[in-house]
Amino acid sequence: METAQKYRCPVIAYTYTEPVIFFEYMYDTSLEARKKGVRNVVITGGHINPEPMEDLTKVVDAVKVDLKAFSQDFYTKYVRGELQPVLEAIKIVHKSSAWLELVYLVIPPLNDSTDEIRKMCQWIMKEIGPDVALDFSRFVPMYLVKNLPPTPVSTLEKVHKIALEEGIHHVYIGNVPGHSAESTYCPKCKEIVIERKGYSIGKIALKGGRCKYCNNPIPGIWI
16 A cells, blocks of 8 residues: 555556455455555456455445356356356445446357357346446467467457447457457447557546536546
8 A cells, every 4th residue: 555655556456366365455455545545446256255245345446357257157167166156246346336347258169159148248237237347358368278269359349249239338349459449438429438549548538427528427437
């Protein structure tokens, strides 16, 4: 926390190593950071019991959940875990004051079926609503999975289209620098309100958390 203040970092992110395994440290740090005006962001796979998840949402500002797939078969074979607890954790974050985002790493042919993606999007619409940020990220072979090729951009565009068809407002394509779906669009007037290219931010067309073109509210945490 002191380092964040020294270098004027507005946010501490708990990531890379699954933060659930150092839950107590993350919780205590978030509590102290919040007292100093430093925000906290958690990046997690979502395998956590309801009680600690509820406690965590009281001291952090945002939670990004990596939803690995929308089938128990995938979780059994590749994650060695359970899907349902992850879905329950997502619902807990949604009901809290913390901001929620979802990331789905698309790995053909393991979790990219049209049926699976559409069912996931329908579940999101039913349980979370249209304003959650949903990012479909491109898989790149490395570490334990080197036998599969990178996700075709056309596949990402296909699942992106499905999510929009199901009514989700803010759908992104990740790990494809320069793609138009990196940016945030106003769901009402369709203008770009946050322009992104890789890690760079271009124009920001927001005023008080609203689209500057049509005054439509854009959900998020705005400084």
